[in-house]
Amino acid sequence: MIELDRLREVSVFRDLTDDRLQWLRANIVEFCVNAGDVLLRQGELSTGLLILLDGELATTRREDGQDYVERFHAPDVFGTPCMVASIPFPATLTAIADSRLARLPEVAFRELFVTCSPFGRMAARVMTDWLTALETAGLNRAKLAALGKLAAGLAHELNNPAAALTRALDHMRGELAVLEESALALGGNAVPREAVTQLGALVSRHGPQAFMGAAGSLERSDAESRLGDWLAARRVAKPWLSAPVLVAHGIASDDLDQLANDLEAAQFDAAVNWVARVLDLRAMVDEAMQGALRISDIVAAMKSYSFMDQGPQQEIDIHDGIDDTLTVMTHEMKRGIHVTRDYDRSLPRLQVYGSELNQVWTRLIENAVEAMDGHGSITIRTRRDGHCAVVEFIDDGPGIPPGVVTHLFEPFFTSGHPPNVPKEGLGLGLHIAYRIVVNRHGGTIQAQSGTRGTTFRVSLPLLRDVAPPNDVSTH
Template identity: 30%
Template structure:
């Protein structure tokens, strides 16, 4: 005790303006304990019955995420942790472990009423510490919430970008293979003897097939049957590589009637060379179309990211179309929707009036509501988004046919840090952030839930 007297404590910031007799009361009433490195001051779930003042050393606080403890913050000499006067903390949310040899002055909460009488000044200091701690913790958890949401969106976006990118790689590789064969095929074509009229007639068939979008609408059974018929026909005409050509021709929508027409035009001459050129032209067209479609999909995803993040526009309030934000958010969450095979119904009112909003903030609202709905849905579930104008307000509905929210939980879902998700899956700030953002927009949110039908309704004033 001699090492930690009134003079020692009054050197610490929290006691700088506290009368000596008040500090002495704390020393007399509290308990000093010494912790070796690795020893726990408190563990997760342990009742929070003590206020702890670090006299020397350091306590590292860790929070559990996905079954493992991750470092959160350090409490050092002169800092306070544990329960504080007027705090509603009942149990430790994490664990506090001594990083070095540490000594702690601990005061049981049963002495708080006496502390209020003995030293209102110290209570005021401690309440200030508690306020700062709540603010800092909330800010940290809000950042964690954003990072968790960003992680989900990034994983889905990476998957969505990978599919068209892989398609471009495959198609361009095949296109390169075809291109490398061009000199040999060109030499064979140059030795053919065909009239301009024959060339025009074959080209007309080719252009007609291309104009039909190069798609075969046959069932798998009918397609296989036609491939077999075309293979047999090609073999009868002594056309080599019949299996490879048949697959391309059928996929492009070419029929036996088309092939017979080409044979008639050529009078049976040069048929293998012309059909090889014909099939390669169709295949090249298809590969180019695949590359274009994949590149377009990548462009759409990039535009969705720009719309979602509002990255190419200012940060001020502006008139905005709610439908753009809803659609871009769905695009960002496409991977999660596909994973669970969720049906999405979009029922948007035409000519919906715009609202004035911070677009980036609104997209946080849609992400939280839609992502929560996806988590609540079983595989094959249904998500419904709808918009309507009602008088001077615009209403957005996000509904799902999941298990519903229990009645005893429903009135708490907008409380900060309240979550029903497993540890590491949510911070309990998603709907709290939604509520704060909507208040920022003079908007409101309400929820109704029963098994098979959970409905969130968000109302905005018309711009």
């Protein structure tokens, strides 16, 4: 005989009273199946609610010429939407291992649904979850939604280096014309070859110098003023244009004194202008290169984040996925979030659905950022626990109320967004994160919260086969 506590472990029967559970036990039929047995085929009408008490089942949904598989472990229940709406079962249900089940006939199901409000509420919640998953194609919608949100942030991140690159190129176009004039002036004033060699060495020795803080700005301004006066005394035309460039590259009057003594005034003027233009152009090229590299880094991170042009499964280092996620979420981090990485680099590579797993990291980081209202610290820690890789996201926010934590991974759960609870990710976001980790990768995801912060813990098996891509819940 089935134990009442075992029935209570099934989600839809969780809130039933002992009397109702005894009635349920009296109305269900227990049976066993062997691994490989088919319980229902896609398109068939179910004659009752199937309850998985022990073992493992899988649903296989055929769509667009491909099979989409999802695995389920006991205890679980199958066919709730089909019973409520009298519709065919949307997938083929097969036993993966020898399993023990029970069937609640349709007549008894409808009696329980109508007369028992706790069961009716749970069945309605399962129904709502299933319909939404069906309409949105499950993980595809979550991925598109996440990428859509990231696109705005990425556009902002790309705009800054792109603008810097444009400014640098525009400035370089004008400086090239001035450099040509300076080079012609060197020749026109017959600057000696030895002096030209000294100018080349001077340019090669000096790079941009950093002046940090208020004291640095004042120091730089004074240096520019002194050098400008020194150049003016030696009849250099427009010393206010050359002095800032020379000072920015660490060139002082001592570096130019020998040239000033060896050259005539016109020659020295041409030499100073040429040095300033070359150094300025070199700085602009460096700035343009930094902007281009930043754009390249962002694009590469986004490509890696989405696993573009790759198969659905990959063997990855989970740290790369976390880092890619942080890169594409830089706009979120800039709001005042400090991230600490505490990685165990000895963790082996995992065979996973990389882009989907990155959606989990995105959801958890978003929740942490929103819980802290954009200001605080997040620690991302990885470690090994037996045969599992563990990833923890720890924030120092105000925490989540205990009554909310227990429902975080339920579909469409909402508590009216109480204080200190993240507004996004409570419903569909964390529910899909749960499905990716648990149903797709055979792992676990948990949340612990207190007044000092919240920890989301994801455990992933180090060695296992994972289910094929795309899933729609059928239970």
